[in-house]
Structures are given as C-alpha cells and as structure tokens.
Amino acid sequence: MPGRILVIDDESQITRALRAALTAQGFDVRTANDPEEGLQVFREWPPDLLITDLMMPGMSGVDLCREVRRIAPTPIIVLSVREHERSKVEALDAGADDYVTKPFSIQELQARVRAHLRRAPERAETAIEAGDFVVDVAAHSITLQGKELHLTPKEFDLLAHLARHPGKVLTHRALLTAVWGGQAAHQPEYLRVFVGQLRKKLESETGRQYIQTEPWVGYRFIPEGWTEDEHESH
Numbered sequence: 534m535p536g537r538i539l540v541i542d543d544e545s546q547i548t549r550a551l552r553a554a555l556t557a558q559g560f561d562v563r564t565a566n567d568p569e570e571g572l573q574v575f576r577e578w579p580p581d582l583l584i585t586d587l588m589m590p591g592m593s594g595v596d597l598c599r600e601v602r603r604i605a606p607t608p609i610i611v612l613s614v615r616e617h618e619r620s621k622v623e624a625l626d627a628g629a630d631d632y633v634t635k636p637f638s639i640q641e642l643q644a645r646v647r648a649h650l651r652r653a654p655e656r657a658e659t660a661i662e663a664g665d666f667v668v669d670v671a672a673h674s675i676t677l678q679g680k681e682l683h684l685t686p687k688e689f690d691l692l693a694h695l696a697r698h699p700g701k702v703l704t705h706r707a708l709l710t711a712v713w714g715g716q717a718a719h720q721p722e723y724l725r726v727f728v729g730q731l732r733k734k735l736e737s738e739t740g741r742q743y744i745q746t747e748p749w750v751g752y753r754f755i756p757e758g759w760t761e762d763e764h765e766s767h
Contacts, residue, residue, distance in 0.1 A: 535559035536581035541571035568592035602628030648714035664756025695754035704751040
C-alpha cells in the first residue's frame with residue numbers, strides 16, 4: 534500500500550515530523566512550505582495523497598484544494614486549528630476528503646492516511662445499478678439517467694455506498710465508517726457537507742430529491758425507478 538505523499542505546511546517542524554513519521558511507514562514523502570511551491574511539486578511529482586495546512590501565507594489551503602481538484606482526484610487531508618471550524622467546512626466543500634485538528638497525534642494521522650489509501654470499492658464489483666443510477670466501479674464513474682455526474686472522490690464513494698443500499702436507512706455512523714473509516718464515526722459534519730453537495734448536484738440534473746433525511750438517524754437513498762422487488766432480486 535505505501536505510495537507517494539506530498540505534505541504542504543509553512544511550519545517546518547510539522548513538515549519534518551510528518552516526513553520522518555510517514556517515511557518510517559514506507560511512504561515516499563516530499564514537502565513544500567507554501568501552496569504555490571506545493572502545486573508545482575504536485576504537477577511535477579503527482580502524489581497518491583496530499584496533506585496540507587489550511588492557514589498559510591499567500592494562497593489559502595481552501596484555494597489549494599480547489600486547484601488540486603481541477604487537475605486530479607487525489608485524496609486530500611487538511612490540517613487546521615480548532616478555532617477555524619468554518620475553514621474546515623469550506624475545505625471539505627472545495628474538495629478535501631478529510632481533516633485533522635491541530636494539535637494531532639502522528640498515530641491518528643497515519644491511520645487516516647492508511648485508510649484513504651486503501652479505501653476502494655470491492656474488487657469483485659464491476660457495476661451497481663439502482664433505478665436511474667449506474668455506478669461503474671472500474672471506471673470510478675456514476676451516470677444518472679445516462680448522463681455522467683461530475684463528482685469528487687469522496688462524493689463518489691458516498692453515492693456509490695448509498696447506491697449499494699437503495700431504500701434502506703443508513704445511519705450516520707454506518708455511512709461515516711464505510712466512507713471515511715472508523716475514526717470518523719463521531720464526526721457528522723462530514724456527512725452534512727457531502728450530502729448537501731450531492732443533493733445540489735443531483736437536483737440540478739433532475740429537480741428530484743434522491744437522498745432523504747431520517748431525522749436523528751441517517752439518510753435513505755431512493756433512486757427513480759427503483760422498487761423493493763428489484764432490490765430483493767439482486
């Protein structure tokens with residue numbers, strides 16, 4: 534599983550610590566001390582995962598997430614201090630997949646890195662059909678009524694998981710664990726952001742609400758044309 538990781542942070546002690554800790558895990562690590570340098574490294578040496586601070590001089594970490602999302606689906610973990618809660622949500626909205634609050638433990642970050650790098654749909658799956666949705670697992674694409682949706686990697690993971698269980702209520706904990714890993718089971722802000730993003734994209738295509746909220750419990754995915762009989766036949 535070890536691959537290439539790019540760390541961008543203007544605090545040199547953090548880049549040194551992360552380089553040492555991740556290299557010890559077998560990863561090939563490069564670092565940058567500002568977003569502009571980081572983007573250049575990203576283009577010349579495409580990593581398998583990006584770790585970036587949110588608050589840096591010049592380009593913000595949120596803008597960096599947007600720039601990276603324009604060119605690659607690379608998993609992004611952002612680092613932020615607890616006081617910048619709004620920035621974390623903005624980063625998730627801009628395409629980040631996860632965040633860790635400073636100060637953080639190296640062990641927690643390593644666990645999140647491993648989870649993102651190994652997270653992938655089951656290899657046995659090739660396609661998932663749910664009503665007017667078709668999930669092409671191998672191509673990492675989802676079509677709605679025959680039209681491909683433009684999704685971030687985590688939006689894809691979330692919608693694909695919902696499509697595996699049409700009509701079923703999935704709890705917040707179950708969704709968080711399936712898409713982000715067990716360490717995210719108590720962080721429902723992930724779901725609020727990503728479900729909101731998915732709803733906007735799906736409703737802009739059809740005007741229909743596919744993801745229903747089950748108050749205090751979770752969410753239910755109801756694709757058009759889906760029936761309980763169809764689900765049971767699968």
